[in-house]
Amino acid sequence: DQQVKQNSPSLSVQEGRISILNCDYTNSMFDYFLWYKKYPAEGPTFLISISSIKDKNEDGRFTVFLNKSAKHLSLHIVPSQPGDSAVYFCAAVGNSGNTPLVFGKGTRLSVIA
Amino acid sequence: DSGVTQTPKHLITATGQRVTLRCSPRSGDLSVYWYQQSLDQGLQFLIQYYNGEERAKGNILERFSAQQFPDLHSELNLSSLELGDSALYFCASSASGAPGQPQHFGDGTRLSIL
Numbered sequence: 001d002q003q004v005k006q007n008s009p010s011l012s013v014q015e016g017r018i019s020i021l022n023c024d025y026t027n028s029m030f031d032y033f034l035w036y037k038k039y040p041a042e043g044p045t046f047l048i049s050i051s052s053i054k055d056k057n058e059d060g061r062f063t064v065f066l067n068k069s070a071k072h073l074s075l076h077i078v079p080s081q082p083g084d085s086a087v088y089f090c091a092a093v094g095n096s097g098n099t100p101l102v103f104g105k106g107t108r109l110s111v112i113a
Numbered sequence: 114d115s116g117v118t119q120t121p122k123h124l125i126t127a128t129g130q131r132v133t134l135r136c137s138p139r140s141g142d143l144s145v146y147w148y149q150q151s152l153d154q155g156l157q158f159l160i161q162y163y164n165g166e167e168r169a170k171g172n173i174l175e176r177f178s179a180q181q182f183p184d185l186h187s188e189l190n191l192s193s194l195e196l197g198d199s200a201l202y203f204c205a206s207s208a209s210g211a212p213g214q215p216q217h218f219g220d221g222t223r224l225s226i227l
Contacts, residue, residue, distance in 0.1 A: 004155075031212060031213065032212055032213030036218075043117070043119075043205075043219050043221055044156070044203070045115065046215035046216070046217065051213060089156070093212050093213060095212050096212065099169065099212065100146070100158035100161060100169050100171055101146075101156075101158060101216065102158070103148075103155040103156040103157075103158075104155050105153070105154060105155040106155060
């Protein structure tokens with residue numbers, strides 16, 4: 001039973017345009033949502049997070065939007081750059097210290113120059 | 114560079130064998146996590162330690178065990194290895210293990226079972 005779903009395995013975007021990566025979750029007890037970026041042969045790198053009390057968090061070119069009623073979040077990258085080409089993982093966690101991060105399967109983003 | 118060090122980077126062994134994966138967390142981080150990533154799968158949480166004590170357990174097989182030592186490094190032991198154990202194993206660390214606190218990942222150990 002996948003609690004965190006990234007339904008698009010891959011996405012191609014032209015350089016300079018907006019990239020939108022989507023993530024859905026099923027567990028209403030999730031309180032924090034994080035996005036990680038992963039390059040080949042490297043570990044995931046933390047990108048941006050949002051808590052359930054907010055609906056938007058912005059950091060430079062990266063913005064995460066949270067729609068709690070729809071149990072949906074999205075990561076917007078604008079403008080997209082070739083160096084953004086990577087696999088992006090959505091992850092969620094509850095508020096208890098003993099609950100682990102639950103990851104989606106990832107979306108491979110290709111930014112074409 | 115995340116500051117999390119995993120060794121070895123690659124490990125090739127045979128079924129039935131036992132291996133140990135090692136992780137040194139970021140300086141100052143007290144919490145260590147282990148994840149398994151199989152082909153086309155997301156990262157599956159295995160186990161978490163905080164300051165030497167087990168804090169949370171995921172779908173970790175009984176053949177697998179882990180510990181965190183007084184110097185805060187951690188080891189993941191995999192025994193009676195099966196072909197299906199072939200995967201990338203990641204270690205991550207965070208300062209306190211509080212929910213929502215970003216975890217910082219090492220570059221993983223790729224385990225291949227022949």
